[in-house]
Each structure stands twice: as C-alpha cells, then as structure tokens.
Amino acid sequence: MSDLLGLPLVGAFATIMLVLRIPIGIVLLLAGALGFSLIRGPVITLDMIGGRLFDIGSGYALSAIPLFLLMGHVAAKGGITQDIYRAAVAWFGHLKGSVVLATTIAAVGFAACSGSTTSSTAVFGRVAIPEMLRLKVNRKLAAGCVATVGTLAGMIPPSINLIVFGIIARQSVPELLIAGIIPGLMTAAAFVLMIYIRVSRNPELAPTLPRANREERLQSLKGVWSFLALGGLVIGGIYAGIFTPTEAGALGAAGAFVIAAMRRRLSVPSIKDVFLETAQTTSVIFIILVGALIFSAYLAMSGGSSAVSEFIVGLDLPLLAIVALYIVLLLALGCIVDPISTMFLTVPIFVPPLVELGANPIWLGILVAKTLEIGMITPPVGLNAFVLKGVVPSFTLREIFGGIWWFLQVEILTLVLILFIPALATWLPTLAFTK
C-alpha cells in the first residue's frame, strides 16, 4: 500500500511536464523512472530501464507497424492518393456533395493501404484541399472533411491503433483488424450521408461537378485497381489466416513498391525519402510506446493498476454503464494525449476487469480505437487538425475545428451505435475465425 503513496507525486510530475511541451514519450519515461526510483532507488531503476529497452524493442508482433507505415508512405509517394481521388471525383463528383463526398470515399480506399490517421490526413490535405478550394467549396467543410476522414485509417485495416490495442490487451490482432471493417465502413457511410444532406439543403457549400462520361469513369479506374487489389490481398490474407499482420505489412509494402515502380512513379530519391520517413515516424511512435510501457510497468508495480481494477470490478453498475464511463475517460484523455499513450495508460488497467465482467475484448478494442479516433479531431490537441494546418497553412485552427464539428457529431453517433450493438464489431471476426 505504501508504494501507492508516490502515485500522486508521479502523476503531478507527469501532468506538469506534459503541458510544458516536453515530448510525450520522454514524459512517460521520466515519470516511470521517478516512480520506480521511489520504490527501488535510482540505481536499480536505471539498470532495469537500460536492460528493458532492448526487450521492449524486439517484438515481432509490433514490427507490423513500421511495415504498414512503409506501405502507406509508398502508396502516398507513388501517387495512389491522387489516383484514388481522381477516380472518386469521376464517379461521385456529380452527386450532391461533389468533391467533399468524393474525398470521403477516396479516404476509405487509401485507409486500406495506410494504417496511420495522420499520414492519411496529410496526403489528402495536399491532394484534395487545393481542388476543393479551387471549386469554391466552403472552407470549413473542406477542412473538417479532410481532418476527419483521415481518422478512417484508424479503423479500417490495417489500423495501427488496433494492432497496438491487440498487443497491450493480449488479444488476437487479426481478429481486431477484421473487426474494424464494418465500423469503419459504417462511419464512412454516415459521413457521406451527412455531407449529402447538408449540401442538399445548402448547395453553396459544395458546387456540384458535371457528370463524367462512361469512358472517363472507366479510365479513372486504371490507376487504382492494382492498389485496391493490394489492399484487398492484405486484408483478405489476414481474414483467411494466411498471413500474420507482420507478413501482410511486408507483402503490402513490397507490392506497393512493385506497382509504383512498374508505373515509373518512384525515383531513387523518393525511395530514399520513403524509407527515411518510415524510420523517423517509427522512432516518433515507438519512443511513446517505450515510455508508456515503462510507465504502465510502474503503475502495475505500485499497485495502482490493481487498485483501479478491483474498484471497477466492485462497482455496482451494469457493464454498459462501466464501459460508457471508460469511454468518457478515453474521450477526456484523447483530447490532450495521443492515442498510443492513452491506450498504454488505460488498457492494462481497464480492459482486464471489463473482460472479467463479461465484455467482449474485440468489441472493447473497436470502442477504444473509435474513441481515440474522436480524440484525434477534438480540441485542444486534435492532432489531425494540427497536421492539416501544417499541410495547408492558410487554414486557421478556428476554421478547421469549426468544420470538424458536424463530422464530430457523426463520429459520436456511430460510437453510440457500436456501444449498443456490439455485433457491429464482433460479427465479422466471429464469421472469419470461428471454425
């Protein structure tokens, strides 16, 4: 019990550092080290961390993440985003919502090649925003659309957030990835519907384009079918149990290289850039993961994790109410901390007792990923808004967050649907993996 006494000190130390622009991974690492030092002393703590850094970094399951990042970077550098976007505009540009609708549909296609919400937002910011602004689409709608539809990559496989959840919660990563398909498509469909209704009511929001003829439409598919087939191969391979997620990531990245090279879309400097970008993004993501692992190990050792777990199991509330409370906590944390840290800080504490109370862990994984998706677009630290701002500097944050508001309502609606209808998340994996 005495080890618990240091928790408020460590918590305050971490919170102060966090708001002072200190890198999140380093905050977690330093806070974890402080906590361990209070229990075991500084020398043993430094020895322990020095020894553990290798063990944390040498996991086969986690190596799926850089490979999917690589696949996404190749797809983006190889011009796949432009191809998918052009095809979506050719097929759907004449409908109410025009390019905004097309961007949402294109984001679904790109999400199947990239598991990173921020890179999806960045590439669509570069590709779709100039076109939207040229066509005089309402600035808020354009900004809100691109900042939000990027989050579809956090749900549609290969979602990096779902891989991380699977590893922390010790659940089947393939099942989680497959479970993300229906909620991801459902969210995209809800976005499309919302855009269609809004633009129908106020056509000035997004001028409709002339209908492309049949030949133009078929021509537009030329650039996308191979990448979509690759995305299908990756998802299908996981669904059929032929590949592990790491193998699917490697095949996806290699396939994307082959397709981009065959189309002469990759030069030697851009290949170099793709690998360097992947290396840099991986180190940025994984320093957070390393810090969060050290910090959650401290929470476990201090007895903090088990105290919270016991508290949850002892609550005299229905399961749905406890899950809803967990979602509220995730929403609050997600507004200020990135998804990976939030998962490492909360999943080891909350998911085991919830599973013990009868919750389906796959359903919980989808709820967590969905909630963290929402955190990516909510102020003050909606990461996607800042990514978009970096790519399109002429947008103000007020415009971006103002535009996100409508999409946020749709996100919350779909979250509530998944909360009350767990089959939306569990039906497909049950179908695929129950023999």
Next chain:
Amino acid sequence: MTSLATAATRLQDRLEELLCYVSAFAVAAMMLITTLEVIARAAFYKSVPGSYEYVSLLFVYLIYLGLAFSQRRDAHITIGIVYDRLPRKARQIVQGVFLAVAFIFFAAITWTSAVSTWSNYVLGDTVLGVIEVQTWWARAAVPVGCALFSLRFMTQLCCLVTSGELYEETAARKYVPQEVQEAEQQEGTS
C-alpha cells in the same frame, strides 16, 4: 574554438543522418526478409531460417537509431497548452531544465544499456529459433541511439544558453517551409 564547435556539430549531424539511414536500411531488410519468408512458404513449403528472429532484432534499430534525428527536427509529439502561453523567458527556463534533465537521464541510460549489451555479448546471448541468432548487434542499437539522443539534448542546451534560441525555433528555421512559417506568423499577429 568556434570552428571546432562547428566541426563537432557537423559531425554530430552527419552521425545522426547516418544512423537514420541504417534504420531505413533495417526497415527495408525487414520487408525483404518477411516477403521472402511468405514466398518460400507458399512456393516451396519451406521457411527462411531465422527470418522471425532477424525481423524482431532489426526492429530495435528502427526504434532507437532515429531518436536523435527526430529530436533535431522537433518531430516528437508534444502538447504545448501551457508552454505556448508562457513568456519567452519562462519558456527558456523550462526548456533549459528539461534539456539538462534529459541529457543526464539518457546519458545514464546509455551507460546502463551499454553495460547490459556488453554482458550479453560476453555471455553470448542468443535467440533460439530454427537457427541460433546472436543478439549483441541488435542490443548495441540501444546505447548507440541513446548516446546520440543524449548528445542532441546537450547540443540544444548549449544553443539555448549561448544564443537564447529555443530548439523548436531552430527546427522551424531549418526544416519548416517558408510559407508555413509565414502563415503561422500571420495567424499569430491577426
């Protein structure tokens, strides 16, 4: 003295870039090894010996060798809710304290991880799979990456003390496109 410092900084920059290339090479190798493994399994019903072990070990390079490069470019994810509202002098103090603590912490971690790597090398630590793979070469990435990370904090601290420039300002000056900087300034003044 100034030219010596410039040469040292340039060497540090080159080393960070070199390590970033090594980690880029690691991800390429991971992709190739795993792809070969899948093809060999599908075409010849055979596994590439050690593929699982090599991919796991190469991953360590990818995590630790790019840390300093990312810090130099201010690419690590941060939250500046309070920091951004502080007066410049207070920001300099906060950053000075952070850089000093981070330098000491990662220098200590460099030492303890180097000791751990050395003892594993002496003991001949291996991962056992279809074949036996030594781990020391992958373990070495931890102290090497942490050493450069620690040195980067030291360099940024020196820069802060001598010129008063915050490291996010240095990174923005060197790596953020001019149009983004101008737009941020405009938003700040409007």
